Amino acid sequence: MEKPKYPDSNIPAELSEEVIREDSMRPTRNWGLSTKIWLAFLFSVAGWGLYAYVHQLRGGLGVTAMRNYVSWGLYISTFVFFIGISHSGTLVSAILRITKQDWRMPITRIAELMTFVSLCFGGIMPIIDLGHPERIGNLVIFGRVQSPLMWDVMSIITYFTGSTVFLWLPMIPDMALMRDRLTDTTKRFDKFRKWLYTKLAIGWTGSKSQWKRLELVMTIMTIVIIPVAVSVHTVVSYIFAMTLRPGWNSTIFGPYFVAGALYSGSAIVILAMVIFRKLYHLEKYITYRHFDLMGRVVLALTLIYAYLNLNEYWIPGYKMATAESHLLHDLFSGSYSSAFWLCQFGTVLLPIIVMCFPKGRTPGSLAVVCTLIAIGAWVKRYLIVVPTLLHPFLPIQDVPSDWSQYFPNWVEWSVVMGALSGMVIIVTLYAKFFPMMSMWEVVHGAQVEESKRLAAEAVAHHEIEVHKSETAKAAL
Amino acid sequence: MEEQKDKISPESKEAGRRNFLKLGFLAAGLTVVGGGIEKVLSTEKKENPDTTVFTRDGKVFKADLNCLHEYTAPAVSNEEARRGIPGKKFVMVFDLAKCDGCKKCTEACQAMHFTEPDREWIKVFKMKDAETTAAYFMPKPCFHCDNPPCTKVCPVGATFKRQDGIVLIDDDRCIGCRSCMAACPYSTRFFNWSEPMQPEAVAHVTYSPEHGFPRQKGTTEKCDFCPHMIRDGKMPACVNGCPMNAIYFGDQNEDAVTNSAGTTVKFSQLLEDNSAYRFLEELGTEPRVYYLPPKNRKYPKPDLDSEGKEQKKDAKKPDMNKGMASMNM
Numbered sequence: 031m032e033k034p035k036y037p038d039s040n041i042p043a044e045l046s047e048e049v050i051r052e053d054s055m056r057p058t059r060n061w062g063l064s065t066k067i068w069l070a071f072l073f074s075v076a077g078w079g080l081y082a083y084v085h086q087l088r089g090g091l092g093v094t095a096m097r098n099y100v101s102w103g104l105y106i107s108t109f110v111f112f113i114g115i116s117h118s119g120t121l122v123s124a125i126l127r128i129t130k131q132d133w134r135m136p137i138t139r140i141a142e143l144m145t146f147v148s149l150c151f152g153g154i155m156p157i158i159d160l161g162h163p164e165r166i167g168n169l170v171i172f173g174r175v176q177s178p179l180m181w182d183v184m185s186i187i188t189y190f191t192g193s194t195v196f197l198w199l200p201m202i203p204d205m206a207l208m209r210d211r212l213t214d215t216t217k218r219f220d221k222f223r224k225w226l227y228t229k230l231a232i233g234w235t236g237s238k239s240q241w242k243r244l245e246l247v248m249t250i251m252t253i254v255i256i257p258v259a260v261s262v263h264t265v266v267s268y269i270f271a272m273t274l275r276p277g278w279n280s281t282i283f284g285p286y287f288v289a290g291a292l293y294s295g296s297a298i299v300i301l302a303m304v305i306f307r308k309l310y311h312l313e314k315y316i317t318y319r320h321f322d323l324m325g326r327v328v329l330a331l332t333l334i335y336a337y338l339n340l341n342e343y344w345i346p347g348y349k350m351a352t353a354e355s356h357l358l359h360d361l362f363s364g365s366y367s368s369a370f371w372l373c374q375f376g377t378v379l380l381p382i383i384v385m386c387f388p389k390g391r392t393p394g395s396l397a398v399v400c401t402l403i404a405i406g407a408w409v410k411r412y413l414i415v416v417p418t419l420l421h422p423f424l425p426i427q428d429v430p431s432d433w434s435q436y437f438p439n440w441v442e443w444s445v446v447m448g449a450l451s452g453m454v455i456i457v458t459l460y461a462k463f464f465p466m467m468s469m470w471e472v473v474h475g476a477q478v479e480e481s482k483r484l485a486a487e488a489v490a491h492h493e494i495e496v497h498k499s500e501t502a503k504a505a506l
Numbered sequence: 507m508e509e510q511k512d513k514i515s516p517e518s519k520e521a522g523r524r525n526f527l528k529l530g531f532l533a534a535g536l537t538v539v540g541g542g543i544e545k546v547l548s549t550e551k552k553e554n555p556d557t558t559v560f561t562r563d564g565k566v567f568k569a570d571l572n573c574l575h576e577y578t579a580p581a582v583s584n585e586e587a588r589r590g591i592p593g594k595k596f597v598m599v600f601d602l603a604k605c606d607g608c609k610k611c612t613e614a615c616q617a618m619h620f621t622e623p624d625r626e627w628i629k630v631f632k633m634k635d636a637e638t639t640a641a642y643f644m645p646k647p648c649f650h651c652d653n654p655p656c657t658k659v660c661p662v663g664a665t666f667k668r669q670d671g672i673v674l675i676d677d678d679r680c681i682g683c684r685s686c687m688a689a690c691p692y693s694t695r696f697f698n699w700s701e702p703m704q705p706e707a708v709a710h711v712t713y714s715p716e717h718g719f720p721r722q723k724g725t726t727e728k729c730d731f732c733p734h735m736i737r738d739g740k741m742p743a744c745v746n747g748c749p750m751n752a753i754y755f756g757d758q759n760e761d762a763v764t765n766s767a768g769t770t771v772k773f774s775q776l777l778e779d780n781s782a783y784r785f786l787e788e789l790g791t792e793p794r795v796y797y798l799p800p801k802n803r804k805y806p807k808p809d810l811d812s813e814g815k816e817q818k819k820d821a822k823k824p825d826m827n828k829g830m831a832s833m834n835m
Binding site for chain 1 (some may be wrong): 516601624629631632633646655659660661662663664679680681682683684685687688691692693694695697698699700701723724725786789791
């Protein structure tokens with residue numbers, strides 16, 4: 031077992047530029063057999079999901095378990111979950127950038143990539159849920175800005191565009207480097223890669239004015255992307271909160287969803303950190319210090335989320351107004367109680383306790399805790415969507431038995447699993463084409479550390495000199 | 507299901523036709539007619555020119571079939587269907603004291619709109635507000651709210667509020683996101699989850715939001731206050747179908763509502779005299795449907811246990827047959 035050791039430096043200063051570059055780019059050069067098998071597996075799951083979706087297109091949404099009472103189910107819950115984890119990139123990258131947390135450097139790219147892929151598939155979940163996906167153009171032709179769903183469309187498109195740019199901007203100097211390093215283009219595949227890097231580098235030469243411009247654009251994007259991210263999950267909550275239904279009719283749904291998004295999103299970043307650290311041997315870069323600090327971030331976010339959970343359930347639970355009480359009884363002690371309490375204790379309270387201890391913020395225990403958080407966040411989304419729909423104001427009477435209950439069937443599971451593997455496919459392919467660390471930022475970080483070390487050495491040397499001269503004086 | 511037949515109007519020129527329509531709308535055969543259905547007159551009828559015709563106000567006379575021609579309901583453009591009938595504000599009133607829960611309104615509605623058996627656009631609930639309070643039947647159509655939560659959230663304006671107060675759905679525009687279903691606090695909306703079952707007769711009719719068929723897979727549907735009937739000067743199906751005369755329908759601007767017995771009363775007076783209320787007034791949706799409290803009921807109350815759940819049905823329940831009729835559509 032690895033013993034916790036907490037290096038003080040953000041990036042080991044002794045690493046030279048070349049070593050850092052080599053460590054980042056090495057995985058992109060070999061497409062081992064395991065990668066191919068892994069991709070084949072992912073593609074078959076995604077293909078199965080696609081088959082299920084085609085089946086749904088043919089037969090209509092009736093092939094799912096959704097019926098007239100539970101008219102939104104696993105698709106919408108997953109939509110909320112995916113959009114939630116897309117907040118990871120903004121948090122780690124933008125918030126830590128703006129607060130000048132230099133330790134973020136080796137993990138920003140992972141975080142930004144998570145945002146990108148979860149938005150890709152979060153964005154298509156509501157389209158999968160449509161009865162008439164081919165009429166999506168009606169949103170443009172007849173679009174109404176008064177509709178919360180329209181707010182979702184607008185903010186998700188904005189956020190998707192923004193985070194794609196935000197993922198790409200810091201890639202530019204790296205792309206230029208990879209373009210220049212790739213000289214042997216005899217293979218067609220390498221030719222394609224060269225073309226890809228050249229396009230993405232958009233003529234980067236590393237001149238002073240280019241660096242200046244990149245820095246400026248990055249600063250602007252950092253500032254702009256934070257309110258956009260907050261707005262996205264706020265309006266996602268509004269598709270529920272703008273209704274009169276007990277359980278959704280809540281004024282704290284905006285912040286509640288944003289907090290839940292950050293809580294699950296940062297947990298996903300840690301999971302990705304654990305996986306890429308192991309797979310790509312990045313132990314030198316993503317150290318215990320990074321896990322410790324990210325663990326503190328997740329702890330803080332989980333505490334906020336727990337506080338909002340308390341408000342969301344304790345306040346109506348204390349008052350037990352008629353309409354709400356039916357839903358709350360079902361959540362607290364009824365058919366959804368085990369899932370509800372497992373979520374609250376197993377995926378909120380337990381992680382808080384574990385992460386309070388330094389040993390709880392090591393890669394191993396964080397991997398377990400963050401898996402719990404990810405699952406818990408997903409189940410919680412489901413618990414927000416489904417039980418509410420099963421407790422309308424008017425009683426559910428004399429309806430076919432499948433109307434008054436809901437559990438996702440194979441079609442929904444297949445489509446969602448297909449979407450999930452689609453996400454992993456993009457991550458895998460990305461990681462096989464592009465470096466998972468922002469090379470120039472890490473190099474810069476290492477240089478900063480090096481100069482810090484030199485400065486410290488100089489100071490120490492000076493002190494020794496002073497001490498020496500003082501003792502010499504005293505001796506005289 | 508009863509066979510539906512088309513209206514016939516005299517062949518004589520437009521003016522004559524209009525005059526004739528003023529008398530009332532003709533119905534060939536014995537049934538009240540749904541609009542929009544074309545082509546019903548059979549060749550068999552042409553061999554027998556003398557046909558009994560009767561008007562909506564009950565006048566019966568014989569006419570030469572050659573003087574009659576196929577009547578098609580006035581084509582309502584999509585714009586007109588979205589605008590509504592000028593100068594009207596439709597309202598519905600349910601006298602809960604008269605409702606015995608026979609579900610005849612539901613049957614009439616299902617026949618009129620060719621809905622699937624489990625789609626109850628007007629549904630009769632067995633209500634019991636508290637353990638100590640009385641049970642009662644509550645028929646619930648769409649409330650056609652003046653502050654409709656459903657139309658607000660529709661991203662494409664496929665469901666809309668008309669100037670005559672009616673809330674309709676345009677299935678040709680609906681993208682099937684079901685935001686409106688999530689937003690409706692009264693569980694009024696249904697979704698066509700799969701290819702809808704509907705009779706051949708309506709499957710090829712020109713679609714209009716005013717009658718809602720032919721219905722399409724992947725769109726929502728709900729009670730529409732039968733605007734195609736209202737345009738013809740007729741009552742919605744549920745009003746006509748109520749044997750207890752418990753449902754009143756009319757125009758708020760005229761301050762008059764009428765029930766199936768043909769009794770027309772002053773709308774405001776009816777509400778005033780009976781202390782009418784609207785369901786879940788506190789939600790602020792401003793329903794256009796009013797209820798008169800179930801005071802001094804003359805019929806047995808619904809069979810409910812203390813928790814408001816329906817008791818197991820007695821197999822010998824007398825009105826069992828009534829409920830079955832709607833099922834064999």
